[in-house]
Amino acid sequence: MDLDHALGSHAVAGEMPLNATADPTADLETALAHASRLMASDPALAGEQAAEIIKTVGEHPMAVLLLGVSHRLRGDPERALESLRPLAARQPNWALAHYELGQALIRARRGIEASAALQRAVKLDPGLPKAWLTLGDHLMAMDDVEGADSAYANHIRHSTRDPQMLQAATALVENRLPEAESRLRERLKQAPTDVAAIRMLAEVAARLGRNEDAESLLARCLQLAPGFHAARQNYALVLHRSNKPAQALTEVESLLADDPGNAGYLNLKAVVLCRIGDYDTAIELYAAILEAHPDHPRIWMSFGHALKTAGQQQRAIDAYRRSLALDPGCGEVWWSLANLKTVRFSATDLAAMRAELAKTGVHDEDRQHLEFAIGKALEDEADYEASFRHYLEGNRLRHKTLRYDADETSSRVQRIRQSYTREFFEQRAGWGAQAPDPIFVVGLPRAGSTLIEQILSSHSAVEGTMELPEVTSITRELRAQGDPNGTMPYHDVVHALDDAALRALGQRYLDHTRIQRRTDAPFFIDKMPNNFLHLGLIHLMLPNARIIDARRHPLACCFSGFKQHFARGQSFTYDLDDIGRYYRDYVALMAHFDAVLPGRVHRVIYEHMIEDTEGEVRRLLAYCGLPFEPGCLRFFENERPVRTASSEQVRKPIYREGVDHWRHYEPWLGPLKAALGPVLDAYPEVPAGMAGENQRH
Known part of the structure; x- marks a missing residue:
């Protein structure tokens, strides 16, 4: 042309x-x-x-x-x-x-x-x-x-x-x-x-989710044609998506050596740096890109995300506002402002969001974000019925794009409970990598895991990282070993692993997460909440790692998840019945591990942490084998990056006002209560029948 x-x-x-x-x-x-x-x-x-x-x-x-x-x-x-x-x-x-x-x-x-x-x-x-x-x-x-x-x-x-x-x-x-x-x-x-x-x-393999195939093909492509920059850019992106940030950075640096000012390469580098927690460098890169290209609304949004995580809230707000000035219909930016949890929208903001929502041809993704953002704006105005309607519509729109099956989750949990028995663990006692470095914080999203992480990372011996995807990557590879299509559970493969193989998996976890660590603290936190589904594997490959279960009142936890539009994953949260059943399955699975691995998991009840912060913090540190440090009670002064929806809340002292906030929405939570069943009435204990069922396994 x-x-x-x-x-x-x-x-x-x-x-x-x-x-x-x-x-x-x-x-x-x-x-x-x-x-x-x-x-x-x-x-x-x-x-x-x-x-x-x-x-x-x-x-x-x-x-x-x-x-x-x-x-x-x-x-x-x-x-x-x-x-x-x-x-x-x-x-x-x-x-x-x-x-x-x-x-x-x-x-x-x-x-x-x-x-x-x-x-x-x-x-x-x-x-x-x-x-x-x-x-x-x-x-x-x-x-x-x-x-x-x-x-x-x-x-x-x-x-x-x-x-x-x-x-x-x-x-x-x-x-x-x-x-x-x-x-x-x-x-x-x-x-x-x-x-x-x-x-x-x-590209076909990547679209089909076969990232390993995509990696191999692109590596072959670059072996044949090292100067094929478009292929190298694809390769870096696939490596990033496959949770291989170090390799991704190597490829991006190669691209930048040839074209140092390429905004696409610089943006990809910033994205990867955010994945490994190097927010200072990422922020510098975003600022440089925006100096050269000041009217890129999505870059302003990404800049805002990085600033928010780094604790620079006002700069984050300014970046989000700049993005909206360029593209007022971008629902994700409106939700990003709402998701700060500290921004109260003005009447002008609310009118602008409603105007965007009323336009014809609004993309479903923008519509979802706008519904959640308007729900948050109306919640702040105490118009709870209207707020709930918008949350409900946002969830409905998101739910129809997903393929979540609550029955499948229940079957999966039952399979885990049958697979990992007390005898199974006793036969493998002492196996795996013996390093005590990781502290896993598990549970449901919005259950207080970020608060626990903030408290622990305020200790001189503990480093906070993020919701690390490494365990998920390991399970994906194990699943592929047992089933090339990756559709079958991985637990049969785990049962066939010997001590050396489990030790190698544990060491692989430690090696691959090393890039996330910025200090020489002996312990670090992995707070991926969904790791509760993989506790059997975690215990086998890292038997000396600490495991903390963050638990919150089921209605408070589940409704908080329901009104949260997650960036990715957590597909069970977009329907009240689904999230109630998921919480019930989670309680059943954790009760099973309490029975077959007594004392292995330390549980923190969110409401207890609010009522008796010092007592709960002392018990938490004792479980981790750490001496008490007063700084853990002043966790809100910790300036480390926080990458979750609770980032701004944990930068403030504990307050009780939010504990029962869900009660404003109680008239519309009937489906959630029904799905929770006896788990709701028994909280914070486990229903007797559920505990007994676990004992039989």
């Missing part, structure tokens, strides 16, 4: 001044073609020739385009826009004009307008591979990974002339993944070193 192609093919013999021939039309085309070909080697001279053409024949569209491109290539995007803006307005259906306008807007740091121009270009002419590639790079720089992936797929589709590859690329763009995979595998049988086909097959 270069300018020569747009002009057509013309033979150009030297510099031919306009009107030097008897055929003015041929003369004009020749002059335009010559200016176009000069652009790569001498954009200034090309611009001069374009200007001469305009003086002679008026504002010929191609001459105006060439003049604008010349200014852009000479580093003057504002002068380029002086030519290209009116040109695109006069030529609304000329794809090339909108493409070049998009290029100039990118250089002028006007990202939203650039996106619109590039989208217009590819809509007018989908067969423009360079426009798709530019759009993909731009969307990646704006942190729109999904949009970038689609644009890159279209770039592949429209840059190939091979019928077999074209069919595969078309299937990929249209998300017909089995067909795309079949065609690409057939292609690679014929041409095993076709790096474009390998990269496309990796």
